Amino acid sequence: MLGDEPLVERVDIVPRWVQAQQEWNDRARRSANAVPTASYGRLNFNSWFDACEFTLATEGEWTDRGRVHECFRSEHALEGDVHTLERESFMDALGQHLAKKFAQQPGSLRRRKEFYNVTCSRVGSTKLQAGFHTNKKLFRKMNPSSRKSQDPNRSRLVSTRSDDSTSSRYMTEFLQLNCAVGLLESKLFPDAKELTESFAAFNAWRTYLRHDFDSEDPGITLVSVGDGCTPRTAALFAFRTRWHCIAVDPEMGLSRDSKSEYNIARLQHFRAKIEELKIVAKRVLVVCVHAHVSLATTLSRIFSDDGTASCIAIPCCNYYAAIDAEGKVVPEYEDMGVISPHRTVRIWKSLPCGSSSPLCQAADA
Numbered sequence: 001m002l003g004d005e006p007l008v009e010r011v012d013i014v015p016r017w018v019q020a021q022q023e024w025n026d027r028a029r030r031s032a033n034a035v036p037t038a039s040y041g042r043l044n045f046n047s048w049f050d051a052c053e054f055t056l057a058t059e060g061e062w063t064d065r066g067r068v069h070e071c072f073r074s075e076h077a078l079e080g081d082v083h084t085l086e087r088e089s090f091m092d093a094l095g096q097h098l099a100k101k102f103a104q105q106p107g108s109l110r111r112r113k114e115f116y117n118v119t120c121s122r123v124g125s126t127k128l129q130a131g132f133h134t135n136k137k138l139f140r141k142m143n144p145s146s147r148k149s150q151d152p153n154r155s156r157l158v159s160t161r162s163d164d165s166t167s168s169r170y171m172t173e174f175l176q177l178n179c180a181v182g183l184l185e186s187k188l189f190p191d192a193k194e195l196t197e198s199f200a201a202f203n204a205w206r207t208y209l210r211h212d213f214d215s216e217d218p219g220i221t222l223v224s225v226g227d228g229c230t231p232r233t234a235a236l237f238a239f240r241t242r243w244h245c246i247a248v249d250p251e252m253g254l255s256r257d258s259k260s261e262y263n264i265a266r267l268q269h270f271r272a273k274i275e276e277l278k279i280v281a282k283r284v285l286v287v288c289v290h291a292h293v294s295l296a297t298t299l300s301r302i303f304s305d306d307g308t309a310s311c312i313a314i315p316c317c318n319y320y321a322a323i324d325a326e327g328k329v330v331p332e333y334e335d336m337g338v339i340s341p342h343r344t345v346r347i348w349k350s351l352p353c354g355s356s357s358p359l360c361q362a363a364d365a
């Protein structure tokens with residue numbers, strides 16, 4: 001739902017991407033229908049499964065469903081590479097057959113990874129090596145020595161540096177926001193870590209760029225690059241400013257909680273790499289929260305009226321060097337409100353972008 005007049009002049013998607021998206025959609029549709037594909041179309045899985053006469057295997061023995069599939073192919077003289085969709089169709093049908101067959105004995109059928117606890121006349125079950133634990137709780141109960149003492153602070157979310165004292169300021173800020181309900185309903189943040197990162201970007205704008213980028217100015221476009229599977233940082237800015245906010249990420253929409261549409265005014269999201277878009281807008285603020293793409297690449301895809309964009313970045317992993325602008329003076333600081341060891345915040349004003357960006361200049365030279 002876009003409440004205001006469109007201020008982003010264009011977001012061009014290069015044809016390469018449109019085609020990739022189309023192929024992805026087609027694949028998703030085909031696998032959702034799970035229709036047996038050409039080579040299997042004439043064959044009836046179920047009559048073959050019936051003939052296999054699956055029974056429950058002796059406790060501790062399992063059958064690899066891949067071997068069942070191989071047996072089916074060899075009996076039907078199917079040769080050549082196995083197409084992913086063919087395999088998926090077979091596995092779906094096998095799972096449904098077994099679930100139906102053992103429906104009268106609830107809990108008896110078990111599956112772990114590629115294995116079912118069944119056997120049949122054609123493919124016999126086998127004992128699996130120690131270490132293949134089908135029931136972790138049961139295994140631990142029977143092998144108490146396997147339980148190592150664990151660090152009470154274990155968490156990928158909490159840094160263990162002794163000089164660390166993270167603050168809960170962003171969680172507190174979140175709880176006091178009018179848009180907190182909207183953010184929660186949209187299922188944008190998978191956990192507190194991601195929330196604090198987006199809030200740190202917002203805080204960087206509030207602290208350093210508020211005078212250059214007025215929150216009430218609808219002529220401003222925010223581009224959140226590498227926003228993740230949900231447009232979380234872009235949505236936060238869309239809720240809290242009057243800007244047009246765009247989220248770009250090749251993994252956009254791929255998590256369980258992702259939505260295809262968000263009823264958030266002035267928010268757009270794209271499943272794309274930034275290099276596959278060309279964003280043309282009046283004034284641009286780029287945000288890179290733990291983005292896995294270089295700043296130079298990002299800037300080369302953004303075209304603003306004055307040929308510059310400002311940027312807020314919180315680099316992570318091995319992107320500290322790539323998300324940097326050589327020779328530019330930046331405020332850089334550690335934000336202890338970010339629940340991640342990657343909490344360095346960098347801010348640049350007026351970096352050359354679009355055709356004036358270093359990458360485009362180098363390409364033109």
Ligand SMILES: C[S@@+](CC[C@H](N)C(=O)[O-])C[C@H]1O[C@@H](n2cnc3c(N)ncnc32)[C@H](O)[C@@H]1O
Pocket residue numbers: 194197225226227228229248249250251272273274275289290291292293316
């Ligand atoms: C570490 S994740 C960070 C996700 C999110 N910002 C967060 O903090 O939770 C890095 C993200 O960068 C995205 N990414 C990688 N290459 C990209 C590209 N060329 N353009 C845009 N995003 C990209 C990945 O898909 C991934 O979601």
